[in-house]
Amino acid sequence: MLQVEGLQAWYGESQVLHGVDLEIHDGQIVTLIGRNGAGKTTTIRSIMGIHRQKRGRLILDGVDLAALPPQRIARLGVGYVQDDRGIYSGLTVHENLVLPPVVSPDGWDLDKIYDAFPPLRARARQPGTKLSGGEQQMLAIARVLRMGAKLLLLDEPTEGLAPILVRRVGEILREIKAHHLTVLLVEQNLRFAVTVADHHYLIVNGRTVESLSNEEVERREQELLEYLGV
Amino acid sequence: MENLLLQVFNGLVNGAFFALLSLGLAVIFGMLRVVNFMHGALYMLGAFATYLLGTSAGVSFWWALVLAPLAVAAVGIVLERLFLRRLYDVDPLYNLLLTFGLTLVLQDTMRLRFGIQGVPYSAPSLLKGAIVWGNLLFPTYRLFVLGFSVLICLLTWWVIEWTRVGMIVRAATENPGLTRALGIDVDRWVPPVFAFGVALAALAGVLAAPMRNVSPLMGADLIVTTFAIVVIGGLGSILGSVVTGFLVGVIVALGAVYYPPVSNTLVFVLMAIILLLRPAGLFGSLE
Ligand SMILES: Nc1ncnc2c1ncn2[C@@H]1O[C@H](COP(=O)(O)OP(=O)(O)OP(=O)(O)O)[C@@H](O)[C@H]1O
Ligand SMILES: [Mg+2]
Secondary structure, three states: OEEEEEEEEEEOOEEEEEEEEEEEOOOOEEEEEOOOOOOHHHHHHHHHOOOOOEEEEEEEOOEEOOOOOHHHHHHOOEEEEOOOOOOOOOOEHHHHHHOOOOOOOOOOOHHHHHHHOHHHHHOOOOEHHHOOHHHHHHHHHHHHHHHOOOEEEEEOOOOOOOHHHHHHHHHHHHHHHHOOOEEEEEOOOHHHHHHHOOEEEEEEOOEEEEEEEHHHHHHOHHHHHHHHOO | OHHHHHHHHHHHHHHHHHHHHHHHHHHHHHHHOOOOOOHHHHHHHHHHHHHHHHHHHOOOHHHHHHHHHHHHHHHHHHHHHHOHHHHOOOOHHHHHHHHHHHHHHHHHHHHHHHOOOOEOOOOOHHHOOEEEEOOEEEEHHHHHHHHHHHHHHHHHHHHHHHOHHHHHHHHHHHOHHHHHHOOOOHHHHHHHHHHHHHHHHHHHHHHHOOOOOEOOOHHHHHHHHHHHHHHHHOOOOHHHHHHHHHHHHHHHHHHHHHOHHHOOOHHHHHHHHHHHHOOOOOOOOOO
16 A cells, blocks of 8 residues: 655745645555646655655655655555656566566566566567657556556656557556555546546646546536646 | 887777776766766776886786776775765766766876876786897787787676676666666666776776876877777777777878877867767767
């Protein structure tokens, strides 16, 4: 279980997170929704330990993450998929997959990965960035599955993808859930969010202001969409 | 024609030194984001280590090829742990200044002990003489330098392209922050990678000892050209640094024959042209 309480964060002098609270139970998919610049990426990067100028409680299964460097947090089983996918151009597709250490026996082996993501097998020897945007997204997710992460932090995995690929990401998320993994998903697309997630947090100006169930999101869709400016 | 061939050969031998030096610089820059100004001084230490090992302990040139780079790499690690690492979080300019300062310290230390003239060192007897090919005379030692340097460059390339350590170095070079977030302790690899780059410089120094005067300032002349090579090849590009190293060696040698006044400036003219046409360098890519 991941608990975030009173998370604040700064870039130099300017404070961008003013109090983010969220709770994700094992096996849940929870989304973080909010406008551009609300602080979603900063929240994820703070949990991951990449963003250091922060204050607040970050607890993963009883372990305090706040003071740990990213490599230690990753080894606790946190898989990070950054907003630009973070595929290395200097590494082949295969190398991109096997770069992170395997941190748990639940990590998917390469055969399982390649069966789940056939395009990756076909292009295993090519540079990672030769893949299409959608394939790069698959690769970024596959990479943390192979690692054996139990908590996935996915920053806008559907951004810029064609509808068919968005559906594919949805399928992958359901498969991840079937494996009882936990996901914190940053998502702007509300209609998509309710099809994959169990719960939602709305973040406004660096604060989580609402905690919403799927029913509430559907009931208040119009209001939320207007709020998100879509 | 024969003269040209000989000049190309000599150029390649000079290029062998450039390639080793710029390869080390590129590896260090990629992993540490440090422009290691003391690279030339470490090359000089490699040559002096060879000389000292020989005169004080009777260590042969062949053993010096192994021991001198190890000794200088040890010095490098000490300097990295003591000084360089404190500045990784601030502007890279600080480490440039620091390593510039350390260069002066290293040079003057050697000058106090050995004077500015330098000391002689002769090639092992196995490598004396020359190989005749038609009308051409190829000094054995130079052939050895060229072959050995190519071998080391290939070996380095192999390690970087085909081993797990190499993969980590490539990943950390491209995106250190993400690499940490994927569970890799990038900082743990900094001292060994730095040591490796230093060892390459020292190895170039060992190879230089029998060929060039072993003197405190021998690296100072070389380092500026080496920087130009790294820029031409593309900052941090492994392949770029090696290919450009050999290329520049040849260009300088040919320049020296056909139009001596510009032979030394040629490299910088080339650098300016490349920067205008391809700002990221021949083999570099802009993010
Ligand atoms: N490196 C930085 N330096 C200074 N301010 C930053 C930096 N990165 C982000 N910010 C600011 O912090 C705030 C939160 O940014 P963040 O990237 O976390 O938002 P986000 O919710 O992920 O937005 P988006 O939907 O555009 O990805 C924004 O106001 C942004 O301008
Ligand atoms: Mg963002």
